[in-house]
Amino acid sequence: MGQLKDAQAGTDSEARCQIVRSLDIVGEKWSLLIVRDALRGNTRFSEFRDSLGAPSDILATRLAKLVEAGVLEKRAYREPGSRERSSYHLTESGQGLALVIGALVQWGDEFHPYSGGASSRMVDAHDREPVELAFVTASGEALGPDEVSFVPGPAARVTW
Amino acid sequence: MGQLKDAQAGTDSEARCQIVRSLDIVGEKWSLLIVRDALRGNTRFSEFRDSLGAPSDILATRLAKLVEAGVLEKRAYREPGSRERSSYHLTESGQGLALVIGALVQWGDEFHPYSGGASSRMVDAHDREPVELAFVTASGEALGPDEVSFVPGPAARVTW
DNA sequence: CCCTCTCGGTTGGAATTGCCAATTTAGCCA
DNA sequence: TGGCTAAATTGGCAATTCCAACCGAGAGGG
Numbered sequence: 001m002g003q004l005k006d007a008q009a010g011t012d013s014e015a016r017c018q019i020v021r022s023l024d025i026v027g028e029k030w031s032l033l034i035v036r037d038a039l040r041g042n043t044r045f046s047e048f049r050d051s052l053g054a055p056s057d058i059l060a061t062r063l064a065k066l067v068e069a070g071v072l073e074k075r076a077y078r079e080p081g082s083r084e085r086s087s088y089h090l091t092e093s094g095q096g097l098a099l100v101i102g103a104l105v106q107w108g109d110e111f112h113p114y115s116g117g118a119s120s121r122m123v124d125a126h127d128r129e130p131v132e133l134a135f136v137t138a139s140g141e142a143l144g145p146d147e148v149s150f151v152p153g154p155a156a157r158v159t160w
Numbered sequence: 161m162g163q164l165k166d167a168q169a170g171t172d173s174e175a176r177c178q179i180v181r182s183l184d185i186v187g188e189k190w191s192l193l194i195v196r197d198a199l200r201g202n203t204r205f206s207e208f209r210d211s212l213g214a215p216s217d218i219l220a221t222r223l224a225k226l227v228e229a230g231v232l233e234k235r236a237y238r239e240p241g242s243r244e245r246s247s248y249h250l251t252e253s254g255q256g257l258a259l260v261i262g263a264l265v266q267w268g269d270e271f272h273p274y275s276g277g278a279s280s281r282m283v284d285a286h287d288r289e290p291v292e293l294a295f296v297t298a299s300g301e302a303l304g305p306d307e308v309s310f311v312p313g314p315a316a317r318v319t320w
Numbered sequence: 321c322c323c324t325c326t327c328g329g330t331t332g333g334a335a336t337t338g339c340c341a342a343t344t345t346a347g348c349c350a
Numbered sequence: 351t352g353g354c355t356a357a358a359t360t361g362g363c364a365a366t367t368c369c370a371a372c373c374g375a376g377a378g379g380g
Contacts, residue, residue: 016279017196017279017280018264018265018268018269018274018278018279018280019192019193019196019261019264019265019268019280020193021268021272021274022264022265022267022268022272023192023193023264025272027187027189027192028366029187029366029367032179032183032187033179033180033183036177036179036310039310040310044327044328045327045328045329046326046327046328049328055367055368055369056328056329056330056369057329057330057331057367057368057369058366058367058368059329060328060329060330069272070271070272081377081378082326082327082376082377083326083327083375083376083377084376085326085327085328086327086328086329092271093267093271093272095305095306096267096270096271096305097267097305098295098305098306098308098310099263099266099267099293099295099305100260100263100264100267101179101310102263102295102305102308102310103259103260103262103263103293104178104179104182104183104260105178105179105182105310106259107182107253107256107257107259107260108178108179108181108182109178110256111230111252111253111256112181112182112185112229112230112253114178114181116314117313117314118178118313118314119176119177119178119312119313120177120178120179120310120311120312120313121310121311121312121313122295122308122309122310122311123308123309123311124297124303124307124308124309125306125307125308125309126307128309128311129297129298130297130298131295131296131297131298131303131308132295132296133259133263133293133294133295133296134293134294134296135258135259135262135282135291135292135293136291136292136293136294136296136302137284137289137290137291138289138290138291140300140302142296142300143284143291145255145256145257145258145259145262146255146258146285147284147285147286148258148262148282148283148284148285148291149282149283149284149285149288150196150199150200150258150261150262150265150280150281150282151280151281151282151283151288152279152280152281153277153278153279153280153281154276154277154278188337189337189338190338204356204357205356205357205358206355206356206357209357215338215339215340216340216357216358216359217338217339217340217358217359217360218337218338218339219357219358220357220358220359241348241349242347242348242355242356243346243347243348243355243356244346244347245347245355245356245357246356246357246358
C-alpha cells in the first residue's frame with residue numbers, strides 16, 4: 001500500500017508506525033510475491049510475469065518501486081547473441097524480507113492448513129534441516145506469539 | 161488481497177502457494193493494521209475506525225472477512241445503559257499473526273529505519289525484556305534470513 | 321536492407337476496489 | 351415523541367488493477 005498517506009491527522013509519512021511504513025513498501029498487491037519469486041532465484045521480467053501471472057504493467061510498476069525502495073537492484077545482463085536486458089536481484093534488504101515471507105508461510109501452515117499438507121517448507125540452506133520462525137529473547141529462549149507485546153519505541157508519537 | 165483468484169492456470173484456490181493463501185486473508189489494505197490494533201487491545205468498531213482512520217465501509221468489510229476467516233471473533237457486549245453491541249477479539253489464529261506483524265516491524269526497523277529511532281519495540285510480555293524474531297533450527301540455533309531456503313512441501317503443485 | 325523474433329516494457333479502456341460524506345438502523349433514555 | 355450513540359450501509363466519485371494489444375531496440379536470417 002503506497003497509499004496510507006496520512007491515516008491519522010498530524011502524522012507525517014516518516015513518523016508513522018513502522019508497520020505502515022513497511023506496508024508502504026511491500027504491502028501492495030503482487031509486491032511480496034515478486035520478492036518470494038526473487039528468493040526462489042527468479043531475476044527476469046518474463047520469469048516474474050510467467051511465474052506469477054501478474055499483469056505486465058503492474059509488474060513494471062512494482063519492480064520500479066521495489067528498486068527505488070532498495071529491495072531489489074536492477075542490473076543489466078547480456079546473453080550471447082542477445083541484446084542487453086534488465087534483471088532484478090535481491091539486496092540485503094530484500095533478503096531480509098525472508099522474515100516476512102516466512103512468517104506468512106508459517107502462520108498459514110499453522111492456522112489455515114491446506115488439507116493436502118504444507119505447500120512450502122523452510123529449511124537451513126546448508127544442511128536442509130527444517131527451521132521455524134520464533135520470537136527469541138536475548139538469552140536465546142523461544143517465546144510464543146502470545147507471550148510478546150508490542151510497545152512504543154523512542155520514536156513513537158501519536159500512533160505506533 | 162482476496163483476489164489472486166487463479167494466478168496460474170490449473171491451480172485451484174486450495175492448492176495455491178501458502179503465501180498467496182495467507183495474503184488472501186490478511187493481504188488486503190487495512191487488514192493487518194486492524195490485527196495490529198487488536199493486538200494493542202482494541203476491540204470495537206469505533207476504536208478501529210478512530211485509531212486507524214479507515215473508512216467505515218472498508219472497516220466493516222474487513223472485520224467481516226477476518227471473522228469469517230477465523231482471525232477475529234465477534235462477540236456481543238453491553239455497557240450499562242446501552243444496547244447490545246459488537247466487539248471483535250483475536251482468536252488463536254489472530255494472535256499468531258503477531259509473527260507477521262513482528263516480521264514487518266523488525267524488517268522495517270532494520271532496513272528502513274526512521275531517523276528518530278524505532279517507533280515500536282517487541283518485548284517479552286512477562287518481564288518486558290526485548291525479543292526479536294529469528295529463524296531457529298530444531299537444536300535452538302538462530303539463523304539469518306540469508307541462511308534459510310524455502311522449498312516445496314508435500315502439497316506443492318505447479319507453484320508453491 | 322528488410323523481415324521477423326524476443327524480451328521488456330507501454331498504452332488504452334473496462335472493471336474492480338477504495339474513499340468520503342451522508343444516511344440508516346437499533347435499542348436506550350428522557 | 352424525539353434525541354443519543356455505536357455500528358454499520360449507501361451513493362457518487364477517485365484511484366487502482368486488469369486485460370489485450372501494441373511498441374521498440376537490438377539480433378539473426380534471407
